[in-house]
Amino acid sequence: xxxxxxxxxxxxxxxxxxxxxxxxxxxxxxxxxxxxxxxxxxxxxxxxxxxxxxxxxxxxxxxxxxxxxxxxxxxxxxxxxxxxxxxxxxxxxxxxxxxxxxxxxxxxxxxxxxxxxxxxxxxxxxxxxxxxxxxxxxxxxxxxxxxxxxxxxxxxxxxxxxxxxxxxxxxxxxxxxxxxxxxxxxxxxxxxxxxxxxxxxxxxxxxxxxxxxxxxxxxxxxxxx
Amino acid sequence: xxxxxxxxxxxxxxxxxxxxxxxxxxxxxxxxxxxxxxxxxxxxxxxxxxxxxxxxxxxxxxxxxxxxxxxxxxxxxxxxxxxxxxxxxxxxxxxxxxxxxxxxxxxxxxxxxxxxxxxxxxxxxxxxxxxxxxxxxxxxxxxxxxxxxxxxxxxxxxxxxxxxxxxxxxxxxxxxxxxxxxxxxxxxxxxxxxxxxxxxxxxxxxxxxxxxxxxxxxxxxxxxxxxxxxxxxxxxxxxxxxxxxxxxx
Numbered sequence: 420x421x422x423x424x425x426x427x428x429x430x431x432x433x434x435x436x437x438x439x440x441x442x443x444x445x446x447x448x449x450x451x452x453x454x455x456x457x458x459x460x461x462x463x464x465x466x467x468x469x470x471x472x473x474x475x476x477x478x479x480x481x482x483x484x485x486x487x488x489x490x491x492x493x494x495x496x497x498x499x500x501x502x503x504x505x506x507x508x509x510x511x512x513x514x515x516x517x518x519x520x521x522x523x524x525x526x527x528x529x530x531x532x533x534x535x536x537x538x539x540x541x542x543x544x545x546x547x548x549x550x551x552x553x554x555x556x557x558x559x560x561x562x563x564x565x566x567x568x569x570x571x572x573x574x575x576x577x578x579x580x581x582x583x584x585x586x587x588x589x590x591x592x593x594x595x596x597x598x599x600x601x602x603x604x605x606x607x608x609x610x611x612x613x614x615x616x617x618x619x620x621x622x623x624x625x626x627x628x629x630x631x632x633x634x635x636x637x638x639x640x641x642x643x644x
Numbered sequence: 645x646x647x648x649x650x651x652x653x654x655x656x657x658x659x660x661x662x663x664x665x666x667x668x669x670x671x672x673x674x675x676x677x678x679x680x681x682x683x684x685x686x687x688x689x690x691x692x693x694x695x696x697x698x699x700x701x702x703x704x705x706x707x708x709x710x711x712x713x714x715x716x717x718x719x720x721x722x723x724x725x726x727x728x729x730x731x732x733x734x735x736x737x738x739x740x741x742x743x744x745x746x747x748x749x750x751x752x753x754x755x756x757x758x759x760x761x762x763x764x765x766x767x768x769x770x771x772x773x774x775x776x777x778x779x780x781x782x783x784x785x786x787x788x789x790x791x792x793x794x795x796x797x798x799x800x801x802x803x804x805x806x807x808x809x810x811x812x813x814x815x816x817x818x819x820x821x822x823x824x825x826x827x828x829x830x831x832x833x834x835x836x837x838x839x840x841x842x843x844x845x846x847x848x849x850x851x852x853x854x855x856x857x858x859x860x861x862x863x864x865x866x867x868x869x870x871x872x873x874x875x876x877x878x879x880x881x882x883x884x885x886x887x888x889x890x891x892x893x
Contacts, residue, residue, distance in 0.1 A: 525863070
C-alpha cells in the first residue's frame with residue numbers, strides 16, 4: 420500500500436482526527452460543566468475544592484495533556500481542512516444557494532470553530548492561566564485546608580457585563596458548532612446505522628442546546644444576583 | 645414564457661470568463677431546460693454570436709452528462725432530476741435565471757458551461773471494478789446468494805450516474821458521495837470482497853490526488869443528487885477506509 424496515505428495524510432484520516440478529538444472535547448464539556456455547577460448554587464467551598472482537585476490530582480493532570488493535545492489537533496487540523504476546502508473551488512459561484520440543501524451550522528463549522536477557539540484562548544487566560552501561574556489569593560476553609568480562591572476571581576470576572584455577554588455569545592456559537600458537529604463525528608467515523616443514527620442525532624441536538632445553555636447561565640446568574 | 649438569462653461565458657480553460665445577459669422569449673412551459681438553451685443558441689447563431697457550449701447526451705436523465713448550476717443549485721431547483729428533466733414550468737414567466745458551470749478545481753471548465761469530469765473516470769480506474777474469470781467457464785449469476793437488503797442497497801448505490809452534482813453542490817467541492825457510491829456498490833456484494841481493501845484505499849487516494857475537497861457532512865450532496873444516493877454510503881466508505889487502513893499490509 421505504498422501508494423496510499425492511509426491513517427495519516429489522507430482526507431479521511433484528517434476527518435477521523437477531527438471526529439475523535441471533537442467527541443473527546445464533548446466529553447470534557449460534560450465534566451467541566453458538572454464541576455462548575457457549584458457556581459450556580461453560589462457554593463464557594465465546593466467550587467474551590469473542585470478547582471484544587473482538577474489541578475492537583477495526577478490522573479486528571481495526565482488527561483489534561485490529552486485535552487490540550489485534542490484542542491491543538493482539532494484546531495490545526497480544522498484550519499488545514501478549511502484551507503484545502505477553499506482550494507478545491509478556486510473560482511466561486513456567482514450565485515450559490517447553500518440554504519437550499521444544507522443547514523446553516525453545517526456550512527459554517529470553520530467560522531464557528533474559529534470563534535470558539537478565540538473564546539477558549541480568552542477563557543483560558545482568565546482562569547486556567549491565572550490558576551496555574553497567576554496570583555490567585557489563598558483561602559482557608561472550615562477544616563483548615565488552604566486553597567486558591569478561584570471562586571472570587573470567577574465571580575469578579577462575570578460581574579463585568581461585557582465579559583459575561585461575550586460568554587453568552589460564545590456559548591451560542593458553540594451550540595451551533597455542536598448542533599452539526601456531534602452527529603457529524605459519528606458519520607465521519609462510519610458509525611451509522613438506520614436504527615441508531617436518528618437517536619445519535621437527537622442526542623446531538625439535545626447536547627448542543629443543553630450544555631451551552633447551562634454554561635451560559637453561569638455568567639448570567641452571577642451577573643443578575 | 646420570457647426569461648432573462650445570466651449565462652457564464654468562458655472561451656477556454658485559461659480564459660477568466662464573465663457573465664453575459666440574454667433575453668429569450670417564445671419558450672413553452674413544457675420545454676426542458678436544455679431545450680430552452682437550444683432556443684437561446686438558435687437565436688445567438690442567428691445574431692452571429694457563438695452559441696453557448698453545454699454538455700448533454702441522452703436527455704432522459706440517465707447518462708449524467710448535462711451539468712449546469714442554475715440559480716445557485718446543481719441541476720436547478722428541482723429534486724431528483726437532472727437538467728434535462730427540469731422543465732420551464734418550474735420557473736415563473738419573466739424570471740431572471742443565472743446559469744453557471746459546475747465549479748471545482750478538479751472539474752476544469754472546457755468552454756462556457758462544459759466542464760471536464762474525467763477525474764471521476766480516474767477514481768473508477770483506481771479501484772472501481774471487480775476481477776472476474778472470463779476464460780469461458782463463468783459461474784452462474786444466481787449461484788451466489790445475496791441478502792435482499794444488501795442487494796437493494798448495492799443497486800441503489802449503483803444508480804449513481806456520475807454527473808458530478810454532488811461535487812458542484814458541496815461547499816468544499818468534495819467527491820465523497822460519488823466515490824462512496826462506487827465503493828459501496830461492490831463493498832455490499834460478495835463479488836466485491838476480494839479487492840475490498842485495496843479498492844477503498846486506492847479510490848480515496850485518487851480522489852485526494854484529483855484535488856477534491858473534504859466532507860463536512862452537510863448532506864447537501866444527497867439533496868441535490870438526481871438519483872437520491874444516500875450519505876449512508878459515505879459512512880460506509882469511512883468505515884471501509886478506516887478498517888482497511890488499519891489492517892492492510
